[in-house]
Amino acid sequence: METPYYVCDLGMSVRRSKFEICIDIISLIKNGTVIPTRIMYHANLSWNPLKEILNTLCLQGVIQEISGDGDDRRTKRNYVLTEKGENILRYFNKAKCLMEEAPLIRN
Numbered sequence: 001m002e003t004p005y006y007v008c009d010l011g012m013s014v015r016r017s018k019f020e021i022c023i024d025i026i027s028l029i030k031n032g033t034v035i036p037t038r039i040m041y042h043a044n045l046s047w048n049p050l051k052e053i054l055n056t057l058c059l060q061g062v063i064q065e066i067s068g069d070g071d072d073r074r075t076k077r078n079y080v081l082t083e084k085g086e087n088i089l090r091y092f093n094k095a096k097c098l099m100e101e102a103p104l105i106r107n
Contacts (some may be wrong), residue, residue: 025053065077
């Protein structure tokens with residue numbers, strides 16, 4: 001059984017880092033949310049920051065943009081995870097598990 005991938009749940013009072021937002025987006029795409037507006041809603045982002053992050057992830061080879069079906073005019077592009085994106089999620093989840101297992105050190 002495959003481990004579910006991480007989606008940040010930090011609450012409303014803490015701002016997410018760009019890295020956490022990228023991990024959220026990669027996780028959403030991995031879990032089947034491939035249409036940009038759905039990614040935007042589920043990742044709790046506005047349109048312009050989402051476009052920037054999607055473009056960055058595409059340029060880095062983490063995700064790939066593909067043309068949508070010809071049946072629906074509204075869905076012009078979809079995103080799929082590349083092998084590099086899969087590796088990023090795998091390494092992130094391993095690191096997260098290690099951090100949760102490590103004892104908390106206090107001064």
